[in-house]
Amino acid sequence: MPSHSAHFLIVGAGAAGLMAGRELARAGQRVTVLEARDRCGGRIHPLPAAQFGYPAEGGAEFVHGPAPVTGGLLQEARLALAPTAGTRWNLRDGALAPSRLGFPHAGRLHQALAGLKNDLPIAEFLATHFADPQYDELRRSITRMLEGYDAADPARASTFALRDEWMDQGIGPHGRIVGGYGALIAFLETECRRHEAAIHFGSAVTAIEESGGAIAARCHDGVAHTADAAIVTVPISLLPAIALPADAREKAAACADIGYGNVIKILLRFTRDWWADQGRRDLADLSFLFANTKVPTWWTQYPAGYPVLTGWFAGPKADTVPRLTENDLIEMGLASLAEIFALPVERLTRDLVAATAINWGNDPFARGAYSYATPATRRAQSILKQPDGGCVFFSGEALYAGREMGTVEAALASGRETAQTILAGAR
Numbered sequence: 001m002p003s004h005s006a007h008f009l010i011v012g013a014g015a016a017g018l019m020a021g022r023e024l025a026r027a028g029q030r031v032t033v034l035e036a037r038d039r040c041g042g043r044i045h046p047l048p049a050a051q052f053g054y055p056a057e058g059g060a061e062f063v064h065g066p067a068p069v070t071g072g073l074l075q076e077a078r079l080a081l082a083p084t085a086g087t088r089w090n091l092r093d094g095a096l097a098p099s100r101l102g103f104p105h106a107g108r109l110h111q112a113l114a115g116l117k118n119d120l121p122i123a124e125f126l127a128t129h130f131a132d133p134q135y136d137e138l139r140r141s142i143t144r145m146l147e148g149y150d151a152a153d154p155a156r157a158s159t160f161a162l163r164d165e166w167m168d169q170g171i172g173p174h175g176r177i178v179g180g181y182g183a184l185i186a187f188l189e190t191e192c193r194r195h196e197a198a199i200h201f202g203s204a205v206t207a208i209e210e211s212g213g214a215i216a217a218r219c220h221d222g223v224a225h226t227a228d229a230a231i232v233t234v235p236i237s238l239l240p241a242i243a244l245p246a247d248a249r250e251k252a253a254a255c256a257d258i259g260y261g262n263v264i265k266i267l268l269r270f271t272r273d274w275w276a277d278q279g280r281r282d283l284a285d286l287s288f289l290f291a292n293t294k295v296p297t298w299w300t301q302y303p304a305g306y307p308v309l310t311g312w313f314a315g316p317k318a319d320t321v322p323r324l325t326e327n328d329l330i331e332m333g334l335a336s337l338a339e340i341f342a343l344p345v346e347r348l349t350r351d352l353v354a355a356t357a358i359n360w361g362n363d364p365f366a367r368g369a370y371s372y373a374t375p376a377t378r379r380a381q382s383i384l385k386q387p388d389g390g391c392v393f394f395s396g397e398a399l400y401a402g403r404e405m406g407t408v409e410a411a412l413a414s415g416r417e418t419a420q421t422i423l424a425g426a427r
Contacts, residue, residue: 005029008422009217009225011205011242012233014042015408016396018188019069019415020231025195027423032225033197034217036204036365040189043235043366044408046182051354052269053306055180058358059265059369060408061310062174067409069416070184077187080178086287086302091340096281099290105130105138113163119375122146122162123154144290147315148297150406151261152372161373165403181408200225204365207243208232208392215245215391229391231418233411236260236398237367248392254383257376258398262318262361263369266295266311266333269354273300273307278341293336307353311336314369319361329357370406371398385418387425393418 005028010017013035025031045058063070063081074081088099103109112129120128126139146152146162177184192199204220208230216226232242236255244252276284289298297312311333324332331345334352338345360369381401384394395418400410 006229007032007227009034009215009227009230010233011208011217011230012042012396013037013040013189013199013201014233014396015044015185015188015411016415016418017042017231017233018185018192019412020233020395020419021197021415022188022191022195023416023419024422025192025197027419029423030227031192031195031197032227033192033199034203034205034219034225035199035201036220038201040199041182041185043360043369044181044185045358046180046185047267047356051356052267052308054301054304054308055182056267056308057180057182058267058356059360060181062176064174064404064407064409067404067407069412070409073184073187073412074177077184079183079187081175082178082304084174084176084287084302086285086300087283088288088290089283089286091289091291091293094342096283096289096340099288103138103141105135109138113159116159116163119158119160121155121375122157122159125159126154144296147317148290148312149314150372151263151314151318151369152259153261153316156259156374158373158375158377160375161377161405205234205242208245208248209243210245210248210391213391229393229422231393231395231422233395233415235366235368235396236371238365239394245390245392247388247390251383251386251388252394254380255398257374257380259372259374259377260368260398261315261370261372262359264295264311264313264318264321264329264357264359264361266313266329266357267355268309268311268330268333268337268352270307270309270348270351271353272351273305274351275300275309275341278343289340291336291340293339295333295336298337298340309337318359322359322361324359326357329359330355333357372406385421387421393422 007030010021010033013033021031021033043059047056047058049055089096090099205217207218209216215230216224218224237260239252239255286300287302295311295313299310334348360366381399395414397411400414404410
């Protein structure tokens with residue numbers, strides 16, 4: 001990169017793109033952000049507060065673990081983080097019971113993970129070390145957690161990543177931003193504009209061309225934007241759809257070794273929190289609920305009192321229903337709740353005030369929810385992040401090498417790291 005002030009095109013106005021744009025713009029670089037949607041945020045998708053009674057999240061919702069980059073931005077933006085609270089419940093054999101912590105046969109699991117010398121997919125690890133019928137519940141628990149929390153395919157997901165994420169310090173506490181992630185995105189957007197970065201909506205980039213040390217990004221409407229370099233921050237599922245210069249195209253091929261999972265999120269607002277007292281069970285402080293129903297994971301907004309239940313259907317199973325409409329998904333969610341609580345669907349429907357369902361796999365600018373590590377991911381990330389003197393850089397949550405891969409924290413950290421790498425190389 002030139003040592004003088006340069007012009008950067010940033011493809012994508014999600015968390016990584018806005019973070020990279022803010023860092024470059026306030027360092028005196030010229031920045032133009034090209035966003036395919038009519039809003040910033042990407043897979044952060046705030047819903048109208050009037051719909052659910054609070055700024056609900058159609059996409060990313062929780063802040064996971066320490067999240068230092070997110071925390072620093074919250075301080076800058078004067079936003080607060082509210083920790084989650086309450087009791088987790090499971091539906092087992094038709095009865096609700098508080099969730100047990102940890103996995104069955106935890107000692108044996110730790111021993112097998114500690115002795116693992118080479119990474120392999122989790123499905124293969126379980127088949128090798130825990131094939132005996134006595135480990136059926138362990139295999140189910142790990143698979144359910146992997147598919148539900150990581151939106152991952154056990155046939156591809158890295159066992160080393162599982163070991164690092166779950167067996168060391170755990171996944172850490174969860175929190176929610178007061179005002180939602182939309183407030184954080186609004187802060188970053190304002191910061192970009194304050195430092196004179198331009199943001200263009202409705203600009204889906206289809207090709208990036210390089211010539212004479214400069215680049216041109218061509219959009220679906222035929223408009224071309226020229227600059228000195230580009231930072232591509234779109235989800236890895238979209239990289240194959242963007243024509244790239246030869247060197248960048250070769251690097252982008254490495255994204256095939258990074259997992260990318262789907263999520264369907266269903267939000268249901270009721271007249272009241274009817275689940276708080278069902279069948280003499282005190283669920284007034286219900287936080288998360290897990291069941292072997294079609295939509296297996298649910299949570300409340302506890303300790304906030306909003307009568308909203310959020311359903312979560314993730315991983316390979318979420319890819320099996322691409323043709324279901326929003327109404328179909330809402331009905332699927334209501335049927336799952338009716339099964340969990342042994343109530344007629346009509347009773348739940350009668351109390352329903354508002355509902356929405358988002359299948360991120362059907363979103364044309366996401367084609368899925370977030371990434372996860374395969375045994376080949378760390379090498380792929382190194383290839384994609386390698387500064388090789390070219391004019392096209394890659395950034396985003398999929399390129400973050402820490403344990404928070406797939407989170408907003410990962411996107412913010414990657415965006416900042418990309419900007420710092422560029423600025424350091426320009427000195």
